[in-house]
Amino acid sequence: MIVRKFKIPSVPMTTNKSIRFPNPVIEQVENAIRGTDCTFTAFVVEAVKLALESLEEDKK
Known part of the structure; x- marks a missing residue:
């Protein structure tokens, strides 16, 4: 199984x-991306x- 490491991305087209x-999740994400x-x-x-991707790997 290939596990891709999470990287903070640049802004994509959305x-x-x-x-x-939930507020605690928002706070955790904001702390992770600060700076x-x-x-x-x-x-x-x-x-x-x-x-x-993880779910697709689990199906295989």
């Missing part, structure tokens, strides 16, 4: 989508991509 997050050029959205998109 479509607006509303989603609610980088990464946005909250870009971080979440990268995390979701990694989660989807």
